[in-house]
């Protein structure tokens with residue numbers, strides 16, 4: 001990419017997976033060879049600490065695996081391919097690792113041009129913001145308004161439940177105000193806003209009648225048959241939950257899509273996420289089956305984000321409220 005860095009900000013005023021998503025997004029981008037700068041504007045430097053810790057963890061694993069390779073070589077023993085693959089994967093991830101700097105929202109606002117110039121060779125600048133970015137009247141603080149205006153893409157994460165509709169209304173109001181401000185000053189509002197809907201499948205009840213009706217395996221005479229039947233039931237439940245998630249994404253799109261079109265891929269809650277973050281790990285470091293599922297699901301989110309950035313935007317201008325640029 002020879003273009004200036006694309007600026008992404010994740011904004012929501014509740015603790016709702018922003019920092020975790022930025023960690024995984026930046027690592028996924030690194031593995032695709034993109035250079036990413038993260039700007040940590042949270043007073044508690046969560047993402048900064050995490051990224052630094054992740055670097056140390058990766059460096060240690062590289063040293064350990066290199067020593068293993070050396071030892072096997074010296075003993076004249078065969079070197080396992082998966083060990084070499086892991087080493088290569090880690091070295092690539094380390095070389096392209098996301099870089100993180102900490103600035104307050106106020107400093108970021110004041111230094112934005114300098115930062116963009118200093119990191120001009122980066123592909124993405126991702127901004128992690130603290131939870132409290134709204135004032136007592138639910139209006140965004142001045143710096144967050146400016147950050148939204150600077151950004152190419154603002155991602156607003158929501159837990160896919162009705163409570164978050166209140167937040168969605170607030171965010172839609174903010175976008176509407178920003179558009180109005182930009183247009184009344186004779187400018188343009190070019191920032192794209194996409195919602196990232198997060199779902200916990202464990203909390204979504206599968207429709208048992210539907211699942212039973214779709215079961216094709218009916219034999220329960222042997223243990224093997226019963227196991228196969230249970231596996232089919234489990235898979236059908238997962239499909240049913242997925243269709244409920246898709247319906248919720250469509251419903252959100254119908255209600256808020258004008259200002260916050262939802263990203264097509266949802267963020268799925270999986271038990272692997274929380275502890276990975278605390279240990280300086282990411283879902284991209286682990287090799288377990290559950291990590292692979294989380295990676296596959298999150299890769300779709302990354303793809304949807306990259307597509308949203310690339311999409312031609314509808315711009316509000318002074319002359320014409322809505323034209324396509």
Ligand SMILES: Nc1ncnc2c1ncn2[C@@H]1O[C@H](COP(=O)(O)OP(=O)(O)OP(=O)(O)O)[C@@H](O)[C@H]1O
Pocket residue numbers: 013014015016017018019020021042129130131267268269270271273274275277
């Ligand atoms: N996909 C996921 N599956 C399961 N748990 C998750 C997932 N993403 C984040 N979490 C957990 O949810 C909690 C909140 O996440 P996180 O700190 O990333 O949110 P945040 O929006 O940055 O919060 P804040 O607004 O306080 O900065 C953490 O415990 C995190 O580990």
Ligand SMILES: [Mg+2]
Pocket residue numbers: 018019020042046128129130
């Ligand atoms: Mg956070």
